[in-house]
Amino acid sequence: MIPKLPVRGTALWRSLIALSVVISCWPAQLMAEEIHATPLSIPNTVSAINSSVPMSQRVVAYNIDAKYDPKTHSLDADEVLTYHNLAGQPLDTFPFHLYLNGFQPKATWIRETKREGTRDVNFEKWDSKDYGADDIKRFEVVGQGDLTSQLQFIQPDDGNKDDKSVVQVHLAHPVPPDGYVQFRIKFHDQFPETLERTGWKRDFLLAGQWFPKVGVWWHGAWNCHQFHGSTEFFADFGVYDVKVTVPQNEVFGASGIEVSSVNNGDGTKTVAYHGDDIHDFAWTISPRYKILNDTFQGSMGPVALKIMMQPGHWDQAERHARILKETLDRFERWYGPYPYKTLTMVDPEPGSAAEGMEYPTFITGGTNWWVPNGLREPELVVEHEFGHQYWYGMVATNEFEDAWMDEGINSYSEVKVLDSIFGQKGSVLDQWGITMGEHDIQRNEYISVADLDPMARNGWQYANYNSYGGITYGKTAMVLVTLEGVIGPDTMQKAMHTYFMRYRFTHPTKEDFLKTIEEVSGKDLRWYFNQAVYGTQILDFDVMKADSWPSDWYKENFKEKKGETEYDTEVLVRRKGEFIFPVDIDVKFDNGEKVREHWDGQDRWVRYMYHKKAKVESVEFDPDHKIFIDRNNFNNSYTAEANMAPARKLTNYWTFINQFFAQFLSWWMV
């Protein structure tokens, strides 16, 4: 209720109001003068990149000074964040991610993980070691004072009031367009025992998503999602200067380039790192890392490769260096230059959930001491995480909303790179006569959840974690490999190159990507994108019938004679799924003749009739094997004569296992 002003003495009241307005504006004017007096800016440093000018439109500059306590797995830090308002409008509200707060029992990350599981944990039981926190001790806005008490946790995605992974502050004085604002934040981190690729394990630490990080002003609004069980991250480009004080015996690695390492004389050292044109910063320590230094000669300059291996995996260091260089070589040739001066590859502590993660210029691999050469798990992980330097690191898509654009496009690159290095058939596994290609992995991931979710869906809104993985990684990779068959591999590569060069150091949308492909290929591909990207239609071709019979079957005393008897042949094929896709069909006859049909796939089925002096031998959809999104490869072909050898071979394996199991049981029991 608004109080009513007295009628008498109106002039006095007016004077008082005017005075109060002046008084209230006075500090703001003073502060504005103060801000003006020390003009803020984002540094134009280029020491961490092979370029004489900044490569991104820098929005943020983080300056963090942290001290880590290995006994409590916690750190205390001072963060100074300078923000450049490029929103084109005044900004008076700023949201911040506090990702480590996701590791609390009632937080959204834990809730969703408990419900769906993730790659690493299932949360059968809550363990106090799983607790993580990012507590803001003091929050000051330069020129506007201490706003700690005004911080407010918000839950824009699910309204879970117990979730503290996003905090918001409202400024009394908006930051004008093209203006700057500086936040001075004192915070305390408690790391969990590695969860979601961050935290400690034994005496190892990987610090990822460890500091208060401002959201992204994107398409006219703040984009700052809560931390979800399946989603990753999104942030603006800028400059990072980070100092971390750790015990003297620790081997340290981080995003960016090392600036200094100072022995403090008290058993600790302070290591300083600097990063340009990056949008996140991670670091790691362990007293046992062994370092392999190598160099890749990139098109923009040398790239120092720092490979931080576990001592027990030292014999695989060269293997890691080799795949890194081979991958870098292909990415540079196919997509564009890698501009950073460094790349740090971390082989994390065995058994930690820190494997297989990407941060700008800093990735984690994943291997075991026993991995044979034919099992290319280390290569797969390193290749994939390096690929994120392009699809996430530089082309910084919104991982919350368009997970397929980083994970999926990257999985497509992974298929291409690993195939080109190791061959399609055994690019992931080629050991003891057993093979598996990267295609097979991605395709199997996809077909297990093929019609559950579309690619174009917010990362936290998938039916379950399997669907998130199967669609964002597997389906996207297969959709793009199949698209290659539609527009041609060369055009596809050109389109990917154009997309990278055009959108590096920006935050493109899904339509930016799709339109680039259409533009480069010169084709209207909406028919494909609407089904594959925005839809959940299934593609499943099926040979229903392939049969030949003598044309003179009705004549008495008729005898068949190979090469002379004329046959009528019927081939009936159908489209079982809803996905409409034009396809080639090969019909082979027993005289060696082959007929290639092209079906537009519009109708549910099509019948082909032939009259020849030969019987049908086989029918095969997609004989050039360009389609990878067909849900069932087994029914894509049909041979007139049965070949029982494959089933017999598998039955023999199965019988062997049965016999062995029976013998094992009897060996011990009687």
Place this chain on the structure above:
Amino acid sequence: MANLIASATHIAGRNKRYVVWFYLMNLLLALIGSVAFSANAHGILDHSLYADQLLHGFNLGAFIELLARPEFGPLSTSAIPAAMLAFVFFFLTMVFLPGVFLGYASDHRISRDEFYRTCGHNVWRFVRIFFFFLLIAGPTAAILFGIQKGLLKLADTSTYEKAYFYTHVACMIVIFIILTAIRAWFDLAESDVVVSDRSAVRKSIASGFRTTRRNGGRLLGSYVVIGVVAGITLFVGLALWEMIVPPGSVLGAFIVSQAILLLLLASRFWQRAAAVSLYLQQQAEVPLLEATPVRAPVTEVPVAPQVSGT
């Protein structure tokens, strides 16, 4: 130990037919257990060109896709009958083993009638021995695996990565040896039940325990050596399978795989022969009693008064 293995080899070699019969039973039951799997596989693969991915080479991706096909059915439809028939094999082994023990213990080829009579006569005894075995081996295994779990948890805290692996291997070796010792003990008990025709199986178990304790080194050593031979057979056999059999050769794969299984089965019968051999040696030994001189009863003979000259 070498003598025991040699005599066991002799006994097992003299009675090869048992291994062959048990092997055929094992194969037949497994083939029956594979019918569902076979039917599912034939239904999908016989007319598909894509099946070649599984014939010439082994594409794991294609195999996973095959198992995931709804028309293949859940793997349980193939696994459950197979598992049940494995239990049938175990049960039939229990039924027919008494005849094998008798055959091993005899110095002549026992008649079919003797074989089956022995089997029928001892089947209930073997069932009881099996339950005693479960009573002993079950808790022992539970305790051992519990200790292993604790040690592995401890090893997991080590910064030496292989500590976990080596702890695991060491524990498995210890568990293998202890369970093998228990198995040897009960094999001796089974020998005793059959050869002595003892209906009170607990006495046979006690007797087996005593024999095991007295001859622990010899018997356990023989069992472990034969077990290691079986392990090597499996390893080498699988390696040969991979190296010499062309991926498309179904017959070649069948022959090599069955040879491996036959040799594995023979190894277990070799162990049983070692138990029987030891048992017979124990029976043949006559307890040696040390002869102690029997003292004649001492009687006081009155000394006659000496009569001097007449």
